[in-house]
Amino acid sequence: MPTPVSPTPPDGHLLEVRDLHVEFRTGEGVARVINGVSYHLDAGETLAVLGESGSGKSVTAQAIMGILDTPPAHVRSGEIRYQGRDLLTLGEEERRRIRGAEIAMIFQDALSALNPVFPVGWQIGESLRQRAGLSRADARRRTVELMDLVRIPAAAKRLGDYPHQFSGGMRQRVMIAMALALDPKVLIADEPTTALDVTVQAQIMDLLADLRRDLGMALILITHDLGVVAGVADRIAVMYAGRIIEHADVRALYRAPAHPYTKGLLESIPRLDVRGQALSTIRGLPPNLMRIPPGCPFHPRCPYARQVCVDEVPHDLVLGDGRTSACHFAQEVHDDRAR
Amino acid sequence: MLRFILRRLLQMVLAFFGTTLIVYALMFAGQGDPIQALAGERPVTAAQRAYLTEKYHLDATGVGGFFYRYLNYLGGLLRGDLGQSLTGRQIGDILAAAWPVTVKLAVIAMAVTILVGVTAGVIAGIRRAGVFDHATLVLTLLVLGIPTIVLAPLAQYFLGVRWPIFPPTAGAQPSLWALLLPGIVLGSLSLATALRLTRTSVSENLRADYVRTARSKGLVRRRIVGVHVLRNSLIPVVTFLGVELGNLMSGAIITEGVFNIPGVGFNLFRGIRTEDGPLVVGIVSVLVVVYLLSNLVVDVLYAVLDPRIRYE
Ligand SMILES: Nc1ncnc2c1ncn2[C@@H]1O[C@H](COP(=O)(O)OP(=O)(O)OP(=O)(O)O)[C@@H](O)[C@H]1O
Ligand code: SF4
Ligand SMILES: [Mg+2]
Numbered sequence: 306m307p308t309p310v311s312p313t314p315p316d317g318h319l320l321e322v323r324d325l326h327v328e329f330r331t332g333e334g335v336a337r338v339i340n341g342v343s344y345h346l347d348a349g350e351t352l353a354v355l356g357e358s359g360s361g362k363s364v365t366a367q368a369i370m371g372i373l374d375t376p377p378a379h380v381r382s383g384e385i386r387y388q389g390r391d392l393l394t395l396g397e398e399e400r401r402r403i404r405g406a407e408i409a410m411i412f413q414d415a416l417s418a419l420n421p422v423f424p425v426g427w428q429i430g431e432s433l434r435q436r437a438g439l440s441r442a443d444a445r446r447r448t449v450e451l452m453d454l455v456r457i458p459a460a461a462k463r464l465g466d467y468p469h470q471f472s473g474g475m476r477q478r479v480m481i482a483m484a485l486a487l488d489p490k491v492l493i494a495d496e497p498t499t500a501l502d503v504t505v506q507a508q509i510m511d512l513l514a515d516l517r518r519d520l521g522m523a524l525i526l527i528t529h530d531l532g533v534v535a536g537v538a539d540r541i542a543v544m545y546a547g548r549i550i551e552h553a554d555v556r557a558l559y560r561a562p563a564h565p566y567t568k569g570l571l572e573s574i575p576r577l578d579v580r581g582q583a584l585s586t587i588r589g590l591p592p593n594l595m596r597i598p599p600g601c602p603f604h605p606r607c608p609y610a611r612q613v614c615v616d617e618v619p620h621d622l623v624l625g626d627g628r629t630s631a632c633h634f635a636q637e638v639h640d641d642r643a644r
Numbered sequence: 645m646l647r648f649i650l651r652r653l654l655q656m657v658l659a660f661f662g663t664t665l666i667v668y669a670l671m672f673a674g675q676g677d678p679i680q681a682l683a684g685e686r687p688v689t690a691a692q693r694a695y696l697t698e699k700y701h702l703d704a705t706g707v708g709g710f711f712y713r714y715l716n717y718l719g720g721l722l723r724g725d726l727g728q729s730l731t732g733r734q735i736g737d738i739l740a741a742a743w744p745v746t747v748k749l750a751v752i753a754m755a756v757t758i759l760v761g762v763t764a765g766v767i768a769g770i771r772r773a774g775v776f777d778h779a780t781l782v783l784t785l786l787v788l789g790i791p792t793i794v795l796a797p798l799a800q801y802f803l804g805v806r807w808p809i810f811p812p813t814a815g816a817q818p819s820l821w822a823l824l825l826p827g828i829v830l831g832s833l834s835l836a837t838a839l840r841l842t843r844t845s846v847s848e849n850l851r852a853d854y855v856r857t858a859r860s861k862g863l864v865r866r867r868i869v870g871v872h873v874l875r876n877s878l879i880p881v882v883t884f885l886g887v888e889l890g891n892l893m894s895g896a897i898i899t900e901g902v903f904n905i906p907g908v909g910f911n912l913f914r915g916i917r918t919e920d921g922p923l924v925v926g927i928v929s930v931l932v933v934v935y936l937l938s939n940l941v942v943d944v945l946y947a948v949l950d951p952r953i954r955y956e
Contacts, residue, residue: 367856370859370860372856372859372860374851401862401863401864402862403862404859404860404861404862405860405861405862406862409860409861410860412853412856412857414853417852417853417854418853418854418856418857419854419857420854420857420858420872420875420876421854421876421950421951421952422875422876422879422949422950422951422952423872423875431861431863432861432862432863435863435864435867436861436862436863467951467952469951469952480857483857483861484860486861487862
């Protein structure tokens, strides 16, 4: 099922997730966390993956990386194609070689994501020594280059410092330097700025955008903040209860969302052009993933919901401009400009 | 760090005065007849009484007299003179003979703890909820549930008498071989605790965020567990082992008693039994120093192992 929002290149997408299903089997029951996610990424592109907490953004990313804890996680079905090969069919050793070297990832909380007892220089250089086979001296030289690249001031002097000695923003830069060590073609940034101050957030976003451009990587930017992605992303995939419910070009999506959930998200960010408007929020809570409602999983919270929404699961509707929306009334929502 | 060590040394001096004072007071104050208390149950002749009165400055009475005697004793301690036991031997000599035995015993116990306890703990932590983990849980609960006072004679009877694999008692100049069984008995408790601690620490660290990062770097599992997880997991374990070594160095009264090992604990126990006041106070004073020093070493070690800890 090619996603129509951007045409498939002749030799396929760089990275493509197809109809992925992941569940977590715990003592309390089975949580259906990912229920048919499909998205793709082409070289040099930035895809933003957006959604509330618990919608499955990180789990999808970890499935791509192959770092889900199995058990409790269990990939039920789907494909994750990288350069045409389905990663899910590869053995652990082959997947390990792809991690870091082809697809790298940075995490939300750099303080806990970095090992507290090793100096940052050691941690960045580890990939170079262990994976690229660089000598200590070469790894050290390259580590300083990487730290310069992510704009850590006085990099050479900070090699021996420990993660807790850095500010939040600098720590995230260390994470980024570490992820870039092996020149990956895809970088997955899982809420890279959520733990940071607003001004630092902007700096990190700028840095990521610049690095993506300069290094020619493709970037998957996971966030729950629509405001963050506007200037950086090419396309947006909106997730809800383990599904992509809307997938569109950034500008098209901002101009006219075609799914009530996206519409709700957009209405909950303050707009500079509408003074004194009341911020609306989406009522209710995301569903319990052990008991996802029948039909459209969003129906208990949806202002557009009708009987058909309870009875039938909406499939992806392709709208005129090539975008998709998993809503029975996608066109109607799209045309309803009353925001 | 230096300031921390200096401050701790100062605290140690205070703790040293405090504890020796308490032990000294418990041993000698509030007794109707200090000389009789000194001598225990043996009869005291007039000549002995005069000698002891003179020696311990017993002519000064009341609180003032007590402190006078305490300070006098302390003065001797600081000059390295622990005084004489009631049997007339230099307490310094007794300790010089007993300590190497206790240290040997402690080293055996520690070696067993590390080789068996920490290793098994790491394996149990990696294979959490597996057969090995459950088996070690049962065994360690068993060991932790049996007090040494029961375990030591049992081991002695079964492994020393019934099936004489080991010598049942150690004797005056015990060889390493003779100390092996008591060392294992003594170490079994630290072994069980170290195993539980290591296991918990490893299994917790395996779930830490930095492990996910290490995996996303494409490192092999051996390196993730052997370097990243182990280095973090062993911080509390090493700290525990340090404290435990300090405890073991202070002698093991029960184990040394049961196996007849002439170590520090054995002598301390004999001092208590024969109400040999000077011997007890002498040994305890030295033990206090050993204990305080080992705690200081542990704190410094902790800061060395965990870069996040900075004592100021
Ligand atoms: N190890 C796990 N065991 C059980 N459930 C899990 C586990 N990891 C994730 N989940 C569940 O999977 C769901 C999706 O989690 P995920 O981390 O992908 O959300 P997210 O979209 O990244 O949210 P956030 O914005 O909070 O990061 C959540 O409901 C979570 O409870
Ligand atoms: S399908 Fe129905 S419930 Fe679901 S989003 Fe569309 S209108 Fe709302
Ligand atoms: Mg997440």
